[in-house]
Structure formats: structure tokens, C-alpha cells
Amino acid sequence: MTPSGEYRHGRHVVSAMHVHLVFVTKYRRNVFNDEMLRRCEEIMIEVCDSFEAELREFNGEDDYVHLLVHYPPKVAISKLVNSLKGVSSLYLRKEFTGRVNHAIMHGHFWSPSYLAASCGGAPPTIINAYIEQQRRPT
Template sequence: MTRYRRDVFTAEMLRRRADVMIEVCASFEAELREVNGVDDHVHLLVHYPPKMAVSKLVNSLKGVSSLYLRKEFTGRVNRAIMHGHFWSPSYFAASCGGAPLAVIRAYIEQQRRPT
């Protein structure tokens, strides 16, 4: 989620965010299998090594994407509104080992994207 659930993302920002997150996952030997989002938050389906701390991956995904999005979309991301932070400090992560991957992918794909 973005800080204070502000509507920040545009379709162009979501595309760029996905590119950055794919690179971050690759650096962790993880695979970003599905990504989508709405105006104020994103959904990711990530396959990562079992010994990896998910908190480290999430912190890196947030940190690196924040850096690039702030730099490339400065006019859209008002630093004063965010009080120096792009993302909310919280996140939700769940295992989907028992659910069919197609169901998870369909849920993420069906998220409303900004126009």
C-alpha cells in the first residue's frame, strides 16, 4: 500500500514498477510471476527460495521501487503529502501452496488498473 493509501499510481507508473520489481526479484533469485495494482496498492505473486526471509524481499521491493518511482515520476509523487515515505510500512504476505496457481493469478489479473 502507498503511504496513507493515497491514489498515486498511473498505468505508466504500474508498468515501470513491475519492471523494477522483476529486477529486484531476480537479484534475490526469486521470480515475480504475476503483478497488478490499483491506484493505491499492488498485488504480487512471487516464487522465492524457502530459506529467504520474506521481509527482506519486501523491504527491497519497496525501497528500490520507491527510489525509481520518486526519481522518474517526481511531479506525480508529492513528497510533502507522503512525509518522506512512498510505501506504507506494513505489508501482507500469504502462502498459496494449497491454492491452484491459476486461481491466484486470475485474482491478481482482475484487479482494477488506473487509466
């Protein structure tokens, strides 16, 4: 599947799928600093690459991160999220042990919950109106 601007072209599909993800640290502990966020972004880019997805935007604060991911239709969001959180947790806890241990997170880095919101394209009301206006054959 090859990216071409906003569209990804595969053998039998053209797609433009984006998801906005938000991950929160366990117990909303303030653990991130700029260095950790930079490393987290690097890890997230590598994980996205392994799914043939593209991390389009990344940012965060003390206790959460936002990601905008452009992904192919064959990717299950739950599997992508599981990998993003699992791999980043492993590396961040290993590389920033003192900072993570200080936050007393009881062996976990991320909260088990997350936000996944589809984004891009027209709003659902516009899509609904477009579909309703189609001329159905009689």
C-alpha cells in the first residue's frame, strides 16, 4: 500500500483513514518531560511503521499523549493501540526507570483505557445528506 497525499493506494482499495488516539498514564501520574516525549514519539513512529501506518502528528503533556495516525484498512485499531502502548511502555520504563519508578505506577505505564476517534473527511451529517440524495434505480 503506497501513500499518495491523503490517499493510500493498494491493489484493490483506495483509502484515507485517520484516527486520533489519546493515551493517559496510569493513575494520571505526571511522568513526562520533553526528553521522554521525544523518545515516546520515536517509539510510536517505529511501531506505526511496522503496521504500514504513518504517525502524522504527536504531542503530549505531563500525563498524556495525542497521536494522529494515517493507517491502512487492514489494520485493526485495537491491535495498533495494543502494540503502541505495549512497546512504548516497555522501552520508556526501561530507559527512564528513575522517573517512572518515582511516579509509583505499580508496574504499569499506561492506563488500560484510551480514546480512539475517527477523523478526516466530511462530517457525518454531510455524508448522510449525500447518501440520501443518491438516485436509487426503480
